[in-house]
Amino acid sequence: MYYVKTDENGVVNYVTRDISGLPQDFVNTLFTIDFIPPAPEQxxxxxxxxxxxxxxxxxxxxxxxxxxxxxxxxxxLEQENQELKNRIEIMQQALDDLILGGM
Incomplete structure (x- = not known):
C-alpha cells in the first residue's frame, strides 16, 4: 500500500509506504492506493x-x-539530416535516369 498526496490537479507530489514518524497533520492529508504502475518509456x-x-x-x-x-x-537533427540525404540520393538517381535515358 502507498500513501500519496496530490495537488488540486491530481499530480502526485508525495509518495511513501511508511508513515511512521510523519506529523499527524500531514498524515491526515494523505490517501492510500494499492498499486503504482511502472513508469512508461521516455x-x-x-x-x-x-x-x-x-x-x-x-x-x-x-x-x-x-x-x-x-x-x-x-x-x-541527425535523423532529419539522414532522411534528407536519402531523398537527395533518390532524386539524383531519378535525374540520372531522365538525363541518361535509364543507362
Missing amino acids: QIGKGVILKADKDTKTAWFEYVDRPLTPEEKIQL
Missing part, C-alpha cells in the same frame, strides 16, 4: 508525471510536453 519531448485519484484510489502516468534537451535536438 519519449523525446515528453516528460512523465504520476497522477492519482482519491475517489477511485488509482494511480497512472501521463505524458506532458517539455522542451527538448540539447541531446534530443541533436538526435532529431
Whole structure:
C-alpha cells in the first residue's frame, strides 16, 4: 500500500509506504492506493508525471510536453539530416535516369 498526496490537479507530489514518524497533520492529508504502475518509456519531448485519484484510489502516468534537451535536438537533427540525404540520393538517381535515358 502507498500513501500519496496530490495537488488540486491530481499530480502526485508525495509518495511513501511508511508513515511512521510523519506529523499527524500531514498524515491526515494523505490517501492510500494499492498499486503504482511502472513508469512508461521516455519519449523525446515528453516528460512523465504520476497522477492519482482519491475517489477511485488509482494511480497512472501521463505524458506532458517539455522542451527538448540539447541531446534530443541533436538526435532529431541527425535523423532529419539522414532522411534528407536519402531523398537527395533518390532524386539524383531519378535525374540520372531522365538525363541518361535509364543507362
